[in-house]
Amino acid sequence: MLVLQGIVDGILAGGLYALMGSGLTLVFGVMEVINFAQGIIVVLGAYLTYVFSTHIGVDPLVTLLITIPIMFALGYGVYALLLRPIKRDRVIMSLLVMYAVAVVIEGCLDIIFGGTLVQVHAAYSTSSIHVAGLEFSDLYLLAFGLSAVLLAVLYVILYRTKFGRSLRATTQNPTAAKLVGIDVDRVSATTLGIGVGLGAAGGMLFGMTESFNASSSYDLISRLLVIVILGGFGSVWGAMVAAIIMLVVEDVVAVVWSPVWGQTVFYLVLAAVLMFRPQGLFGRLAVRAQ
């Protein structure tokens, strides 16, 4: 029963990490940019929700209507102003740029909010329901449900719209995409906007499930990067599966053994997978035609 509860908890929390990680892997797929700022973006999303809900009294869920557009604009602007001008050594230079963006945002948040841990509260954040001896916290059900909805929206954008087709084309062959008239820079800026927006939506949920401060971003980004590595860089589907594996392994180990060993066991699983599939679960070696 404990193991089953661990699996349930892991799947529910995994949905949230899938949401935060999907933005990271999507951006890498389109423009080979490792968005090192994704961790602090999540925290920024959490703080925005915190401010709107605690100080202005908006329901956390409703704040998404404000934070997602703001964060989309931030991502779009970062691409247009900072990443687009990079002409050579794109992968490493863009990593440095995103690192700098992360440091700046973290510094600002630190100055404004200090180091005190805060949490977003809502009426539904403490209750839970019981089914067949298993406990489902309302909050985690909400997090899972909302993540699933947003990922479904992402799916529709990717596979049912003209923009989605141009995004997938750019991922697979950026040069050929240019030659059919796709504006690869605009697709890239929009994708970074979407990735950052997804991160911020994840941030709202993260801020409700855990207390956080600006430094929480380090633990977050290392987890998100690991999820993307396990799932395969560029694969949104892979990120979802990997997030759930990570959280299930951690939660099961935590209940049957000790929370201390959760991460360690997961990293052993990761190492074992990478020995046999260095490209990750759903990644492809040399995906791109240059």
Next chain:
Amino acid sequence: MLVFEGVFAGYGGGDILRGVDLVVEEGSLTCVVGPNGAGKSTLMKLVSGLLHPRVGRLEFKGRSIARATPRQIVKQGIVQVMQARNLFPELTVRENVELGAFLVSDGEVVRRRYAEVCEMFPIVGERAKDRAGSLSGGQQRMVEFARALMTDPVLVTLDEPSMGLEPRAAKIIYDSIVSMHRAGRSILLVEQNVRAGLERATHGVVMEAGRVRLEGTGADVLANPQMRALYLGGTIEEGRVASSTGVGAGAAAPPGAP
């Protein structure tokens, strides 16, 4: 219709093209040949907007396209099939072909053209739902051609379309190039197989070391004794083959000369 004059271009580490003068006449099938590394693909990248000339004039229908983006160039009716890897391997054949009409907003037009290219290249219809990456090299070329025609281009530029194909597949490719030409499109073709390319061309161009070394009608260039020297590893004197058509006359003159 497409004019290069005194064009120098490279990738940041010195010029690869060193003063290219070339005219692609409207309605011609212009075939460029030359040894590996001569700069043929570099020339093609200038036409598609992936690369821009460092100096020199590059005009299409009298308007400069030297700084144009690939998107603007496609809008003007120039399409390019690159030397290798043109497709989106994980997308279906149909998605690939439809993306050729990315800039065409009228869905009815897209449907009509899709039906047309399916007729011209039956493989497109037969394998419409398959991943493009699962097709053979020759079949992928067909899909690339089909995609290129989706914009109804006036100038089709093809970089070594027969590369890596067995003779029968190459023959089909050459035939479809000739029929595109007969349908009234101008063609700029780069070809490694000198004979196959020049035999079908109305105009032949030989490039070497970043310059145009020889030009004339396809047949004249093919018959030129200097071609032998070039392909046996030597270099040739700059010059023009006596050409009855006069096409390209003056193209070897230095930039700015009257």
